[in-house]
Amino acid sequence: MKNLKRTLPFVRPYAWVAFFMLVTSFLPAAAELLVPYALRTVIDDGITAGNMAVILRGSGLMMAAALVGAISTLAQGYCRAQISQGLAYDLREKLFAQIQAFSFANLDQLQTGQLMTRLSSDVDMLRLFFSAGIALLLRALIMLVGSVVLMVRIDWQLTLVMAVLLPLASLVIWFILRLVQPLFTIVQQKLGALNTIVQENLAGVQVVKAFVRERYEIGRFAKFNHDYRDENIHVGRLMAIALPALTILTNLGIVAVLWFGGQDAITGRLTVGELVAFNNYLMIGMAPLLLLSNILNMVSRAESSSERIWEILDIEPAIRVADDPHTAAELQGHIRFQDVAFHYNGGSSDTLNGTGRTGGEDVLRNLSFTIEPGQRVALLGATGSGKSSLVNLIPRFYDAHHGSIEIDGVAVRDWDPEALRSRIGMVLQEATIFSGTIRDNIAYGRLGASLDDVVSAAKAAQAHDFIMRLPDGYESAVEERGANLSGGQKQRLAIARALLIAPDILIFDDSTSAVDVETEYEIQQAIDERLQDTTTLIVAQRISSVLNADQIFVLNRGQIAAHGTHHELLESSPIYQEIYHSQMGNRQLES
Numbered sequence: 049m050k051n052l053k054r055t056l057p058f059v060r061p062y063a064w065v066a067f068f069m070l071v072t073s074f075l076p077a078a079a080e081l082l083v084p085y086a087l088r089t090v091i092d093d094g095i096t097a098g099n100m101a102v103i104l105r106g107s108g109l110m111m112a113a114a115l116v117g118a119i120s121t122l123a124q125g126y127c128r129a130q131i132s133q134g135l136a137y138d139l140r141e142k143l144f145a146q147i148q149a150f151s152f153a154n155l156d157q158l159q160t161g162q163l164m165t166r167l168s169s170d171v172d173m174l175r176l177f178f179s180a181g182i183a184l185l186l187r188a189l190i191m192l193v194g195s196v197v198l199m200v201r202i203d204w205q206l207t208l209v210m211a212v213l214l215p216l217a218s219l220v221i222w223f224i225l226r227l228v229q230p231l232f233t234i235v236q237q238k239l240g241a242l243n244t245i246v247q248e249n250l251a252g253v254q255v256v257k258a259f260v261r262e263r264y265e266i267g268r269f270a271k272f273n274h275d276y277r278d279e280n281i282h283v284g285r286l287m288a289i290a291l292p293a294l295t296i297l298t299n300l301g302i303v304a305v306l307w308f309g310g311q312d313a314i315t316g317r318l319t320v321g322e323l324v325a326f327n328n329y330l331m332i333g334m335a336p337l338l339l340l341s342n343i344l345n346m347v348s349r350a351e352s353s354s355e356r357i358w359e360i361l362d363i364e365p366a367i368r369v370a371d372d373p374h375t376a377a378e379l380q381g382h383i384r385f386q387d388v389a390f391h392y393n394g395g396s397s398d399t400l401n402g403t404g405r406t407g408g409e410d411v412l413r414n415l416s417f418t419i420e421p422g423q424r425v426a427l428l429g430a431t432g433s434g435k436s437s438l439v440n441l442i443p444r445f446y447d448a449h450h451g452s453i454e455i456d457g458v459a460v461r462d463w464d465p466e467a468l469r470s471r472i473g474m475v476l477q478e479a480t481i482f483s484g485t486i487r488d489n490i491a492y493g494r495l496g497a498s499l500d501d502v503v504s505a506a507k508a509a510q511a512h513d514f515i516m517r518l519p520d521g522y523e524s525a526v527e528e529r530g531a532n533l534s535g536g537q538k539q540r541l542a543i544a545r546a547l548l549i550a551p552d553i554l555i556f557d558d559s560t561s562a563v564d565v566e567t568e569y570e571i572q573q574a575i576d577e578r579l580q581d582t583t584t585l586i587v588a589q590r591i592s593s594v595l596n597a598d599q600i601f602v603l604n605r606g607q608i609a610a611h612g613t614h615h616e617l618l619e620s621s622p623i624y625q626e627i628y629h630s631q632m633g634n635r636q637l638e639s
Contacts, residue, residue: 161244188336195333381583473551481530
């Protein structure tokens with residue numbers, strides 16, 4: 049239960065509610081334990097003696113016990129809801145905050161479906177345990193201890209029956225717990241794998257449809273669904289052993305009590321009321337053991353889910369903030385790489401799904417260059433040459449594994465990541481659009497921006513015209529992942545979002561690939577007018593995107609194969625010449 053114990057601090061904010069839950073758990077149990085005592089009095093001092101007053105008092109006491117139990121159970125339900133829902137809320141907040149703190153390096157090693165399972169199913173397992181499981185466990189302990197104490201008071205010799213039953217029942221519970229605990233972890237892992245299949249399918253539904261792979265995807269889902277079902281059935285079969293075994297032990301105890309207690313009642317050593325009360329206490333004491341099959345289920349699932357949750361919470365973010373990080377209200381835009389090398393998954397392993405790679409091959413190596421403030425720099429090269437990897441190092445989405453990267457003379461490792469990224473506008477290869485409105489998406493990096501500023505950024509990104517053609521203009525609804533927008537429209541919204549924050553460094557990672565050449569030219573002209581002093585890096589596939597750059601870096605297999613202006617590279621770089629002629633033919637562009 050070590051992982052469940054680690055979760056207990058999340059209950060501290062609800063300490064008073066937990067205290068009242070303990071009280072309201074004790075009262076119904078105490079009321080139930082009072083009933084056999086009252087029944088014994090009614091039988092021995094009322095019915096046997098023919099005393100109606102005793103019968104009425106005993107009946108009234110039992111009614112009062114039932115009323116106290118009902119009221120306490122109602123209050124307990126309120127306390128359970130407060131604690132369990134509050135704990136689940138806090139755990140989800142903690143998990144989501146942890147995921148937000150992860151760098152790209154962390155997220156590369158985690159499957160989306162597994163993270164979703166931890167945020168939903170695993171948290172819900174803990175909520176169920178702290179709602180019903182804790183209450184059942186408390187009730188079981190109170191009933192068990194209370195019934196044994198009262199049985200000893202009635203007849204310690206008959207109580208020896210309980211002394212035999214309890215170790216046997218404990219052995220059954222321990223045996224089943226040892227079997228099912230690891231299996232619950234496997235069940236949750238298979239649920240995570242199933243969620244990953246669903247998430248990937250929904251994200252890539254257009255590819256599935258385009259290649260007519262629906263049947264293949266149905267088969268793939270069926271395999272994982274089959275595995276998940278079979279594992280649950282396996283667990284269910286093992287859990288099914290508990291209840292019959294404990295029921296047999298309980299019935300054996302009842303038979304033993306009636307056999308030995310009946311002889312004592314005949315000889316007069318026990319009264320009939322005492323025998324009835326003792327038998328009731330035996331059933332009250334054994335009832336929690338019968339409930340333990342359910343409690344066992346909840347505890348095992350909660351422990352497995354807690355372990356999976358702490359797997360995420362225990363991960364150290366790969367990007368660590370310096371003890372005294374550097375901050376600045378503005379950046380000059382000076383960028384310097386010195387002997388930089390980088391590879392993905394830097395020797396770490398994936399503890400969640402075993403897919404981590406060790407010591408990956410360098411995708412960037414021996415990079416040394418300087419970009420002056422306000423310069424426009426283009427990165428050109430074949431697919432896989434390292435262009436996107438390079439620009440991802442500037443806002444410190446990843447850490448370089450060798451060499452140094454400086455922004456305005458300060459190593460990126462010494463910058464406060466939030467302060468650095470807040471002054472860098474980045475338009476990624478895949479334009480991410482959130483559900484909401486057009487205005488919300490453009491203002492995502494600057495919440496509360498005025499409509500005039502939003503419109504101005506949209507005009508610069510050549511998005512204003514198509515926005516105004518939408519039914520509600522800037523207040524038009526955007527569907528999930530921008531499903532009601534074209535690729536070019538999403539890219540222009542992403543560009544507007546970056547321009548709105550007026551960044552000091554602007555990075556375009558092949559972010560105009562879905563717009564035509566004329567629109568791209570108009571966007572570049574608007575950016576030149578709007579952000580004249582901004583350092584701009586452009587990752588591009590089209591040669592027309594880089595013609596007017598102050599510097600062009602040609603990357604080949606993670607290294608800078610050549611750099612210079614367009615005209616210089618046409619004279620000196622065979623790679624650049626090949627790219628230029630493959631796209632432009634023999635046409636000569638005006639400088």
